Amino acid sequence: MAATTWISTALNRIGNWNPQLARELQGRLKPRGIILVSGISFLCQFSLLMTFWANLPMAENQAYSLTVDGQWQGTDWPSWWGDIFQALNLIWPIALVLIGVYMLISDLAAEESRGTLNFLRLTPQSSQKILVGKLLGVPSLLYLGMLLALPLGIFGGYFWGAIPDSLRPDPHFCLSVLSVLICYCLALLLPLLGLTQAWLGCFLVSIVVVPIFLSWNEFLMGLALNPRNSAVLLTQSFFQNWRWFQIPVGINLEVTVGFFLVSAAIPTWWIWKAANRRFRNPTAAIINKGQSYLMVLTLQIWVMGFIKPNSFSIDIRYGLTGNWLTFYLFVVLPGCCLILLAALSPSHQALQDWARFYHKTHDKTRRNPRGFWNSVLVQDLLWNDKSPPLLAIALNLGIIAVCWIPWFVLSALSTPGVTAVTSGPILKLILGLCLTLGFLLIAAVVAQFLLFIKARKPSAWAAGSVILMIAVPPGILGLTSLQDPGLWLFDRIPDYRGF
Known part of the structure; x- marks a missing residue:
């Protein structure tokens, strides 16, 4: 009862800020859905742990073995936790993109077919608030599942040594969040252009955006996440000699990732503007x-x-x-x-x-x-x-x-x-x-x-x-x-x- 009261109070406060977000959360954060998503999240984490547990050394010369002069001395637990941490860092962006894009496109297509999307256009809410409500509310159960996997990621990163003591933002996390945001903005735009097949939209977004950010993440998985070899990899990196108008954007990790973030944030902003424009007027051109x-x-x-x-x-x-x-x-x-x-x-x-x-309209103007x-x-x-x-x-x-x-x-x-x-x-x-x-x-x-x-x-x-x-x-x-x-x-x- 106390939990239900707390959730109701939180939804009322959210409704004062963004009614559309409160509407989406009220329709999805049901006890049955929360229990189901929690069970799936814990089951996936358990399966991942068991997969890596099966690779633990049972004899000499196996994975994660510590050997001295050919003699097995124990298990390399930091490397074991490091592989779990890297696996989670690869899984969660892809899962958010594929499942979240499908959910957003199918939700907007369903609202369009029911006619409720036109009703939302007539409300006094701005188009940005409505789309933000969709962006945060439709995949809310997916966010919950990822949040439940966060302790395992922090635990694995801590034992591997990839979680720094400073408060410096993780480059891999920043790029992954931005990649998900680009895909979600595209998922909001595609149904407004007439694409109602969620699987097709998910496929189009995936083949265009996911490979680009996976290539970035492949660079960052060894460079940003592993504190033991980041300096060596950066020195040998393809980005080392990058210059943009003679600005050395590959001089260090922070500058390189910052340049990537700015380069990706600009098209994300254009896509967001196009989605807002198309939501307000479905017959208008995508951009002016x-x-x-x-x-x-x-x-x-x-x-x-x-x-x-x-x-x-x-x-x-x-x-x-x-x-x-x-x-x-x-x-x-x-x-x-x-x-x-x-x-x-x-x-x-x-x-x-x-x-x-x-x-x-312009008869008089043409004469002058x-x-x-x-x-x-x-x-x-x-x-x-x-x-x-x-x-x-x-x-x-x-x-x-x-x-x-x-x-x-x-x-x-x-x-x-x-x-x-x-x-x-x-x-x-x-x-x-x-x-x-x-x-x-x-x-x-x-x-x-x-x-x-x-x-x-x-x-x-x-x-x-x-x-x-x-x-x-x-x-x-x-x-x-x-x-x-x-x-x-x-x-x-x-x-x-x-x-």
């Missing part, structure tokens, strides 16, 4: 046009920070060495631009409304033009979210060109053996980038034209046409390249032999 300009500029600056103008070597015969830059410019960057096109495109009804009422850039039409196309995003896409492509073409020119001028910008692979790179940006602009024109057609699903027609434009030409060139390899000269990727 002003945000798109800032996003594109931020991405280019972030990538350019790792590249000095004379940092990548140039071979006059074979072109750029280090194809990761070419891969970014001609594969990753076009993919990001196509995603940006989809994010900026308003709904079919919004486009029709803008086209129908624009002439009536104020110049091209100051005209109402251009300002509308650049900033109005309901207008076609074609001019905004063109401006974003212009931002990319303005960022990279001067960078290539500086690289040509500072590279020994290259006497002119028009010589060697730099010209290939500039022309290839211009061809790529021109292709993306044509794809945007085709997509916007198809969004205006009278069809059952114009967005599907637009997406399918853009995919065909991307896939068909390289496929045809690949079939005919043996007979006439010169046709690849019309491809937008320079020096395709480097891939």
